[in-house]
Structures are given as C-alpha cells and as structure tokens.
Amino acid sequence: MTEVAVTGVGVVSALGHGKAAFWTGLVDGVSGLRPIRRFAVPAGAPILGGEVPPIAVTDVVRSAIGRRIDWVSLLALTACRLALDDAGLDPARLDPARTGLGLGSAWGNLQETAVFLDRLFARGAGNPLLFPNLVFNAPLSYASIELGITGATAMLAAQEASGEAAIAWGADVIGDGAADVCLAGGAEELSPVAHQVLRETQQMTSGVPRPLDPAAEGACPGEGAGVLVLEPLARARARGARVYARLVASPGGSVPAPVHGWPRAPEALAALLGPLVGDADLLVAAASGNPALDGVEAAALATALGGRRTPVTSIRGAIGDFGAAGALAAAAAALAIDAGLVPPTLGLVPPARAGLDVVVGAARRAPVRVAVVDGLARGGLCCPLRLEAA
C-alpha cells in the first residue's frame, strides 16, 4: 500500500472561506452560528444556523458551468479550489487521468428538488435546465468538469459520515497507486426544506448546541464543504509539499442499529473503534448536541479508550451539524496535528458525557501524533479516519 499524505486543506464553513478562517475560528472558540439570513425561519422555531458566507460564482468557476451551478456544487467546488491552492497545485497542471475526485453528501440538492417538483405538480412539466442539478452526483460532475479531472471519481452518501466516507475512498485510491493526486471531501447545504425536516422531528436545540453535554437537547443545522488533497507521501515529499499528516484508511463497518436511527448499544461501536484509538492523542467526535448520537458515541469512546484520558473535541458546536461536517472534522484533525493544538468544543459545560476529557474553553496545546475522526452516522454506520503525524 502506498502511504497517503494530506497536503492540502480546503474549507468553507460558517467560520468563513478558507483554511485560515476555519482554523483560527476553531482555535479561538468563535461560533459561526448566527440567526439564519438566507431564508425566513417561522416564528417560534430555532433561529440559529451555520451559514456559509456568499461565494461569488465567478471567483471559482471559469467554464460554462457557472451559469447553472447549484449551491451544493458551488460549495464543493470552492473547497476543491481552496484545497488545491493550499497544496500549491495548479489544476491546469494536474495530469487529468491521474487525478481523482471523491465527494460525499447526505442529502444533495434538496432545495432545487423542491423547486423542480413544485413546478412539475403545478404545471405538469419538469424544468430541463434544473434537472441536471438534481442528479445526486451533480457536485462531482461540476467539479470534474471545471477542474478537468478524468481519473477515478465517486460520489458517496453515508448520512452524517458522508465526508469521512469520501475521504476514506480517496485514501484507497492513493493507497492503491491509482492516482497521483486525489481530492476528497464533502459538501452539504442548509436549506428551508432541511430546516423544516429538523423542526418537525424536533432535532434542533432552541439555543446553542452543546455537543457531549449531558444536558444537550439538540443540534444546530449548518452547512459547508471540506476537501483534502491526498497524495502519495513519497511524491509529496519529493515535490517539497507541506505534509499535514498521513492518512491511514480504515475499513470501518456498521453495527446493529435502527435503519433510520442511532445505535443504542455502544459495545459494538467500541469494538470497531478500539483498535484505532488506543494510541490516539485526539479524538474528533461526531457529537452534535443530538442526545441520541452523543450518548452512544460518548459511551462507545469511553469503552474504547478503557480509562485512558485522551482529549476529545467536536467542531459541530462551532459550525453546526450537517452530512459533510465530518470532512471538516478531518480537516481539523489534520490541522491539529500540524499545529500541535486541539480546538475547544463550543457549548459544552463540563463535566462531559461518560467522563470524557473534552477540550473546552481555550484551545489545548499538546503534541498530536495520532488523531481519529470516528465517523459515526445513522443506521449504525462507522467510517473512521485515522490521521498520523508524518
């Protein structure tokens, strides 16, 4: 297996555009959650959301796709460009057939789907200009066209772990020697449709989210995209690239769980995660403030750690919860290894669930040689990522 290096980080989130805004915000304990502005939230409903500041299409799109590109695809493409730029790679100089692209999303383009169907039910005809944006792999198609990528490509869906799933896929592409460069990450939008779904199912907190806090009562919706540049470690070294971390692909798996919900018993999750977390210096949790997730995750991590006081953090308190948030968690893990700094979990008032050592308040300075993103998702999915200092 070829060793896999993370050489670029591209992020757009409620903390802003780019790696610096993301990392500085996380480390300084800044919350990106604000009253939602892009659409009207009904009176009495939770108003906070993690919206990405507007992106000018012309800043990231140079080809004809700019006329039609949807918001999810634009988020993904922006993160791809930022990641390549961060890695010091010019898309025009990549070998197209030796470049891969993997993107994850839990829901895709829910909002324009609603627009398309409203017109269909009202007028009996579909809009041919809108339809291509509703195909689930639209972000993958747009980004491959815009960046001229003709190598291995895949769009993945894994509920809350959609970002991790795509990054794991990308690690395998590089690991197999099937590409010289692979962009991998995920994108998700915050839309009125998604907001209504969360309202109806009472998954949102009325205040700020409190990941891993026993008193948490729900998550806060967010959006964003995170993309990593992955390369063979030897190739990255040879070109003098900055290597944030090595990425070790983990097989992951699933555990018994309700089809539409969270696992209830932590033991099987702990067994899956145990071999990965034993020597970890940092665990980046999926915890969002959703009690069903946070409860089982905290118990599983505590069991897997077996009494070790390994620092834990979750970024969903700062940027909100969404299907591709795990891609940003992986970005945070890479940056934590690089900086020797663990960003705090916003919203948590200690003690944390299951007695975990969750970093709160100020960022904690500590060498991070191994960071694990646990990649938990509904339906019992577990798509963990393990990053190691290079």
Place this chain on the structure above:
Amino acid sequence: MTSTIAITGLGAVSAVGGDVPALSDALREGRCGIAPLTLFRYRGRSSVAAEVRATIAVPDALPVATVRRLSRPDRFAFAAASEACRDAGLDPALRRAAALTLGATTGGMFESEEVYRRRQAGEAQRFRLSRLLGTSLTTAASVVAQTLGIHGPQATVSTACSSSALAIALAADAIHRGRARVALAVGTDSLCRLTYAGFDALQALDPEPCRPFDAGRKGLSLGEGAGALVLEDAAHAHARGAKPRALLVGHAGGTDAHHVTAPHPDGAGAHAALRGALAAACLPADAIDYVNAHGSGTRQNDAVEVAVLRAVLGSRLARVPISSTKSQIGHTLGAAGALEAVVTVLALEGGVLPPTLGLREADPGFGQLDLVPTPGRRSPIGVAASSSYGFGGHNVTLILARGDGR
C-alpha cells in the same frame, strides 16, 4: 491486488419478475417488461416504463413502524440482496464480516414526491416533510445491513447510471485490499416523477418502448428494480465449496469531465473505462466474446458507445455479439450496472446471449454490427464486457468470465 474474484450469488428484481429465475426466463423468451406507466400520473411525450409488478417480500426482522417507512428501492434492495445471499449460501458468520456496497440515484424520491405534492396542494394537515428522513440514499444499504446482519465495510455510491457498476468495482476492491473475503454489491432504484419528468424534459425518453441501436431509436425507457451480486475471493469460495457462477476479472472507471448531461463526443471516459478494465484483466481486446452494452437507446449514447467499441475492438467488432438489456427491463439507472452484470453472468453461465428487443433496422451509421436479435442466441462465450455510462460523465466497465474458467 491479485485475488481472483468469484461471483457466487445473484439476486434480481426487475420489471420481468421478482427474482433471478424470472429474469432468466424472460431473457430466454425475449419478453419485454416495458408497458404503460401506472405508478403515477404523468402527461408528457412518453407514457411507458418498466415497472416492477411482482410482489416484493418485506423484511420481517424489522419493526412494523420501520417497514412502513421503507421506500420501493429499499424493498427491492432487500429482496435482491436476500436472494443473492441465499444463492451464495452465506451463513450468518460469513454475512457478518462481508463488505456491502450499494449504488443508487434517487433513494426514496418516489415516496418523497407525495410529500411535496401534498405541500403544493395545500394539504397541510397530512404532509410532513420529515417523511424525507427515511428517504436518504444511504437507507437501502442500512436496510440490507441491518436485516441480513452484514456488518463489514459499507459504502453507498451514486454516479448516476453507473452507480451500481461502481458499487461492484468497490466490492471487488474491498476483497483485493483484504478488507473482506466476501462482499455484497447491490444496485437499486425506483421509478419516480423526478427522473421521469427530468429525462422527458431533456427529450431523452422514447414515447414507445426503447429500441437501442435501431435507426429509428428515439430515446430510453425508464425502469426500476435491484440487482445484487455476492463477490468472493475465489480461494475462499473454493474452500467452502461454493461454485463460482462467473468471475469478475477486471474493472475500471473513466471520467469525461465534459458535460453534466451529454456524453463526451468521443466517449473519452467510456473508452478509458473499457481499456482500463481490459488492462486490469490482463486481456487483449480480442478476448471479448460478448458485449452487454450500456445501450440506453438515446441517439447520442448509442452512437458514442459504438464508436468506443469500434475504437477498442477494431474490425473484429462486426463479429462480437452485442445486446442491450435495457430493451427488456428498461433503464433502471442506479440498478442498471448490477442488473446488467447479473444478466451477463447468466449469459456466461448458460451460453445464451440475450436479445436487443425492438430492433427493426440497425442504425446504418454504425457500420457492421452483430446485434443479437430476438429471441436471443445460443452461443457459448468465455469473456464478456458490461459497460455503464453515467450522467455527468462517470463511466465504468466490468469484464466478466465463465466461472469454470473455460
């Protein structure tokens, strides 16, 4: 990366029946599953589709409330996956460690549309958007994993019409990498208004049952269903006495990076996929005895596909039998790669090549082709290619060979 991959189990749900024997019979009889659309009301250029009419068993291991929320593709996937696991004789221990890959494009969209329709109609009392929560693309894999107890590595992929060909490729990769000895690959999709109206708006639907490669072809016919294949390290299959129904000897993908709906005019990505799959199989192009084409029936697709085949197979193309299974079971989108792989395995196994229905006069622009006419042809073959071209330019080719190695 040197394991030989055996296919030891098959499952299928399609417009011609609820299992593999029904599909096999229909292929032999040249029966067409494309008929007037009844699943929903739609007034447009086309009004035919390949609907699943067979009764599909629901998983009895799930709570009633969960079963009520299952979408059509969830049910199709469960039925096809169950059949494939039974066929392969996978016991609970083998299933538990197996990898699971699934390709799909619209998840529970058909069920979601009813929610959107009620919203549009102002039936506020009876619509809850939260019904959408049961309709994510990932749910079908969760249903299969949780009901059949498959807890190895899991991935759901969506690259339009090549989704489940990619799922098969990823299942093989999981075995090659040593992550699993057994992997279940599934493709599933249901007809829905979104894709039906979308393809119709793009003028991609034939008003009549589709006629791939015909001079008068007018587009594709949408279908639905699920295909499932159990892939297994051949040594593992041999050791437990499981007979390979076929071998997956090579696979590769290729991306067009050209247009969100139209294929690359030269079929660049499809060409790379076919060449790459042959290279992975260590086989020359001459080794291909049969092509189970993507063959969607659109003017553009079929022209590009023939050009790609001619570029790779050269003058020998005139003598290589080709058929499009989409003429029988429609274009099942996310399920197409898996269902067509099942059909290709059946052709290798039985030595009977399925026909392309509806073919009256082959497009003269394609030159000399051996398009298998109705009702199919008895002809033993050793190696077959199955290609899937996806919307947005994501193409995958699988190279399959006879299970007995002949």
